[in-house]
Amino acid sequence: MELFIKWAVCTSLVLIPIPGTDGSIVNFHKTCICASNIVSCSKMNLTTVPSDLPKYTAVLDLSYNDINRLRAEWTTYKLPKLHNLLLSHNGLHFISTEAFVYVKDLRYLDLSSNNIRQLDEYIFEPLGDLEVLLLYNNHISQIDRTAFTGLSKLQKLYLSQNQVSRFPLELVKDKTRPEKLSLLDLSSNRIKVLPIQDLQDLPAWLRNGLYFHNNTLICDCELYSLMTYWYIRRLNSAVDFKDDYTCILPGPDKKILHVFELNVHMNCSTYNESVEEAFLEQSLVLKCDTRHRNMSKTWMLPGNVEVSPGSNQTAVVQPDGSLEISPVKLEDSGQYTCFAVSKHLNETLYVWVKVHNFTLNVNSETLNTAYTTLVGCLASVVLVLIYLYLTPCRCFCCPGQGKSKNQHEDSIHSSMLSATPTHEDLATKAEPNRHVAFIDPKDLQGQNGKVNRTGEEELEDEAKHGKGKRKKSVSDSISSVFSDTPIVV
Incomplete structure (x- = not known):
């Protein structure tokens, strides 16, 4: 009705x-x-x-x-x-x-x-x-x-x-x-x-x-x-x-x-299945990425060991079918297999895992150490540059150098007019302008092939023998025109 x-x-x-x-x-x-x-x-x-x-x-x-x-x-x-x-x-x-x-x-x-x-x-x-x-x-x-x-x-x-x-x-x-x-x-x-x-x-x-x-x-x-x-x-x-x-x-x-x-x-390369990478002691989740939803999933560990619930294995199957490994160990590297089953489809998926032989924290510490070393090297370079280019002026640019030079020139000129200049003044004025030179011993050889010693060495030798001979002047020394006493520069 x-x-x-x-x-x-x-x-x-x-x-x-x-x-x-x-x-x-x-x-x-x-x-x-x-x-x-x-x-x-x-x-x-x-x-x-x-x-x-x-x-x-x-x-x-x-x-x-x-x-x-x-x-x-x-x-x-x-x-x-x-x-x-x-x-x-x-x-x-x-x-x-x-x-x-x-x-x-x-x-x-x-x-x-x-x-x-x-x-x-x-x-x-x-x-x-x-x-x-x-x-x-x-x-x-x-x-x-x-x-x-x-x-x-x-x-x-x-x-x-x-x-x-x-x-x-x-x-x-x-x-x-x-x-x-x-x-x-x-x-x-x-x-x-x-x-x-x-x-x-x-x-x-x-x-x-x-x-x-x-x-x-x-x-x-x-x-x-x-x-x-x-x-x-x-x-x-x-x-x-x-x-x-x-x-x-x-x-x-x-x-x-x-x-x-x-x-x-276009010379494109073929696709290669990616590898899951992990570090020691971290957690890793592997997905069983099936073509259909709500499939029953079973995991096999490397070596064809089945993941069973309630076991002491570090790998545990999650409610969504993924596999969680925590903490990751070095022996966890290898191929994992996921078997997915439904009324209309059976599917097998493979996941490759590579575990690095160090923890993620150690890697970070290594990076920090390398960074600290680099900073230290840069600081050393800066300090060297500061030392080379920003140090105080040398003697030739000192404020009182010009006056000292004039006094020295006056002393030399006065020595040309004075018969006996004082040794203290000469020593004091000549001391800042002394130079160190490295001379090849061959250049100091005399006619007999002997080394021509410096005046100081001869003077010490003569003092030992009680001789009062006059000190010989070196070729680079400046001799007074009117005096037999050498002027040390």
């Missing part, structure tokens, strides 16, 4: 004149088809959404009509049971920011194959339960960074065949992406540059459903390395559309190449 009443209500609904048609009563062949809680008004040439929709409607199909504006008042009351709304192929180019206020329980929204050109801020925010959003085959070129805010349960987003030129990084970043998002289709757009590093850091289950083939990507070796790694991991996004990943070679020719052939055209 209840089903019959619902059918009767739906039938009476579509037999009345519907706004947007020619104003006449809709004939039988153009009526909405009602099947329990499904209302299908597809291909009825509607320009607006029919009013007075049943509140029990769970699926509403309005595809293939001429509804080009989805206003806020397309429904004036809540439809709490509506979870599927289909509006594809309508020429839709305007969506009000309040269009989904009364249909917050939507789980499936199809806006594909329309004329939508931009997605405004917070446009889908009321749809907290939405799981699938179809926006492919539109003319979308601008996407506000907050357009998908609030879609906490979104799992699949189709944005292919648009004019998107910016990769929507907010959809895949840790703090801004929908928690359950597993498929993001950005293929056949106008994206030129990818955030390579951010894509490398994504978990494998998200990369497995990230499609960006048939874009206008610029060829480079980072793109080649990224895609070859995804292909080695057998990710669906790389395997299923391998031949559709193309890029444009930089240069005037704008030649289009296959991404997986860049190693030939």
